[in-house]
Amino acid sequence: MAMRKSLTTKGNKKLVIASVAFQDHITRTLLHLNVSLSDPLLTCKRKAPRNPQARERVEGKGLQYGQEEGEYVLDAAPPPLTLAQKMGLVASPAGRLTEDEWTQVKARSVQQGESAQPCAICKEEFCLQPQVLLSCSHVFHRACLQAFEMFSGRKCCPMCRREQYETRVIHDAACLFRHQSATRIQACWRGYVARKWYRNTRKTICPKDKRLRRKFFEAKLQELNDSFVRYCHTDTEAFLSDIDRSLSSSRRVFQQLERKHVPEPQENDWDRIQSQVIHRGVWDCPICLTALYSPSLTTQAGGSKQQRRRTVLLSCSHLFHQLCLEAFEAFTVDSRPTCPLCRSVYHKKLI
Template identity: 35%
Template sequence: MTDSKGKVSVWAAALQDHYFHRDAGVPKSVAKQREKWDRENKRRQQLLNVRLPKINAPKKAASIPIMLEPDVVLDKVSLAQKMGILESPPKRLNPSEWSEIKERAKKSHAMYSNGVECAICCEPFAAQSQVVLSCGHSFHRNCIHAYERHTRSKRCPLCRTHNYETLVTSDAKLAYYNDAATTIQSVWRMWRCRRVYLQYRRDQVPKHPLLRKQFHLDKLHKLNQTLDLQMRRDKRDMDALFKEMDLSIKMNQDAFDKFTKWYPEEDDWDDVLDQLYKRNANPLDESCSICLSILSENRCQDGVKNARQQRKIALLSCGHVLHDLCISSFEKYSGVAKPVCPICRCQYRRSLFPA
């Protein structure tokens, strides 16, 4: 009784495995994980095969080999078919028959043309994984798996062939790489040929009179362009130099103006004092127009200056006299770059009133 139960369990598992793979195909997540493991294994194998080059080895032309996967048949006999529970599939195609199918596809340009697209996703095969069906049609491997998973049947999307066999091949990838290499080589050769031709035209003088005339005109035009470019650069450098000189002159002029504002010539102050004494014989007896206090109230009777009580007196170039501290505060809080006299409203220069 136990043996019969064990056989039934094995048969049930074999049937489940057969119908799962026949109807649902390979799940997307499992397929992605399997591809990830395959890529990781290939990467590790390539790392293990790396060898350091010899230092004294002769230089050779660098060539990068194209790593192509071998052809693999995906359809395999399930466990249920091996045990005889289900009917075994018809005889599988052998390598020679697969070669004939690939040759037939090659003649119809189904796999080797760059413009041919996958009939499911309508995109070129390029370097993606590709499969060839036993009916001779080719698709992307991911596309045909998705088609089988959603339709739950194995029918060719084009000819509706039932229970086809699938072969993973790299012929389209090889053709894609060959086309890409041919395009790169043709572009490089075209560029190199054009460069050699232009250099030949620059070096060789033509024999025909018209061509010789045009040759010398081109030479003269090129020299003119070079000269014009050099002149533009020199002009730009000269403009920058003159701009720097103007800025330096302006800064020096501002410094000189500030110096002459606060430190004018002595002859000018003598004239200001003469005009002040002509207007008032005792100008220090007047009051400051800002603080309204007497200018000479801090002076001692005997004329000796008291250092603690002495308040400095400023003489303006316009002829007015104020406390130096008052006029300094006035300039500080006026908020104007060039303040004016609080009495006559004209610009001034100031100095200390002579003792």
Template identity: 30%
Template sequence: MAPKPRRETKSLVNAGKGMSTTTIVNAAALQDHLVRSLNLSMPVRKKNPVKAQARTAQERLHSGTEYRKVWVCDSCTLENEDESARCSACGSFKPNNRRIKLTLAQKKGLVQAPPPKLSQNQWEECEAKAEERGDTAHPCSICREPFGLDAKVILSCSHMFHHNCLASFERFLRTNQRVCPLCRKQNYQKRLTKQGERIYRMQCAVKVQACVRRFLARKRYPQLLNEFYKSGRGSPSRRKTFYATKLSSISSRIVRAIDAREDSIDALLAEFDKSMSLSRQVLNGESSTTTASSCDGLMTVDKWHEALRKAVLRDEKECPICINLIDSATKPVTLLSCSHVLHTDCLDAFESFNIYEIHLCPVCRSHYDARVLAHDMTFALRPSSSNMLHPTSRPTQS
């Protein structure tokens, strides 16, 4: 059996070596692509220690080889420092212009390379798709909050998110490849957008107009209802209820007007008392301090109710003069302007033995005005204005 030629054997071996080398390179490229995409940690290569000469900042400045780290704003073309995340002039966010490094598998065509940057027309088509799908009317898919007027970004897959939400999502990703939170599209492109702000402003305007129209309708409703029942239409029971409510409101307004008039009358009588005391001071030559201290207190209806409230909260059980129980059902009770409660007979006896011209409270030693209370601890009916010498129901000094 004749041996094979040696030259043919060498050519076959070389051909097999070439084919195996290409397969090994492709397999290594695919493994490298998977390792980079899954962010797997590889063993650290041992490098020979090289003594690097330290260069000072002044040397680097004069060398002329260092470049300034700045970025240019897309809106106003202002140069900003690389550390700043927003433009100092217009407030736009820093554009993401990082150049994606292709892996060996992508360069050899084994894995699809990332798409090129979108043009302006393509971005407008993405915004049109998002508006047609209704993304602007729905909340953000990450935080589930409405977009409003906050900063928004639109991806190349036409999905919209809050800028802060997407930045937080990208920060906590475990892979180097950016993935859309909704459709999982890899290596997406993003861009700031103002899509939906006009619709949001229109919705706010509609809400404001609805509130104004609701207020005007409620304001006109009683007048229209009055005209409706005045013409004789409607249910008799509802007409009766309407006029009863209207009569009650009129009565309440009359009561408030009477209370206001009583306050004005009390103020007028107090002014008369003050004028009389000033005249007595001029005629008798008294000091101004005594007269001022006796005439500066003006007790109105609100002040009397406040004094009664304080007395009820204090809940005094005994009269400070006779040290007996205070029972308005058996003995009449008098309320002082200083909110102390005493028996009416005890107070009369105390004032009859008083040696001072001005009556002082037996508890707090302050000038007071007195008013008789009813048996249910409410104010008794006040006398007519013709018999009143003081804004209280009983005079405290002659």
């Protein structure tokens, strides 16, 4: 009988301890410590952290410019184990993730491109707003996740529905946004430099196209005329010197417009030009109006053998006496004379 009583008392003690452990576990976990049991409305009373750094983190204040952005776990430290958990009556909560495990979670998030995509809750870009990484490798706005937890009434991931996750503040989206902004600024600056260089080039270098070249010289002449109009009322001597310079520059401009680069004809081209002369049938010098003589054109010209003045064939298919053409070139003002008949730049050949 005594043994039965001792066993009964021991079983009653274990039962009492187990019931006390369960009651303590229910009180500490299900009802939470931050709930006042005396308040009929069961209002939640959250204590503000005493640490200033922790308060800044809770309020979501960003770091100042030039400081390194550090990552930290947002969740508070887990509460101590209850008596029921220590006795093994209730399963203990999972341990917190280590730094290596957080590194693996972040690597999986980067591989999935979570920070490069909009927030899954508000569907907006992260930009420089606070960003959080969950232990399930999903990324959200910090304010969006807090609002989701408040309205859902439980701690559950909006994407994979995982419960009892851990939250870590990261800055991947902010770094990506700064990099994209710097790239856009550099692209705009390079475009501005290229456009500025092109405008300066258009003002200084003459284009190769005929129409653009004409417009280029017209703009230059207009600038000269405008400068004359601006300075004509100040100094007469300077105005006259400007007129002289403008006349010389205008003369050079018109010479560039009128003259064309004529390549020197080859042997085949001279044969073709000579055939054009024979086909035309004109055998008088346009300067002295006397008959021409050439050993290769004796049969066609019909000139007498007494006239031995050499004949010059121009690239424009006109014939002249050599002495007549040299006299004409001596009295010409231009550095490169033109044909007396067609006024074109020429190359000449003795025949």
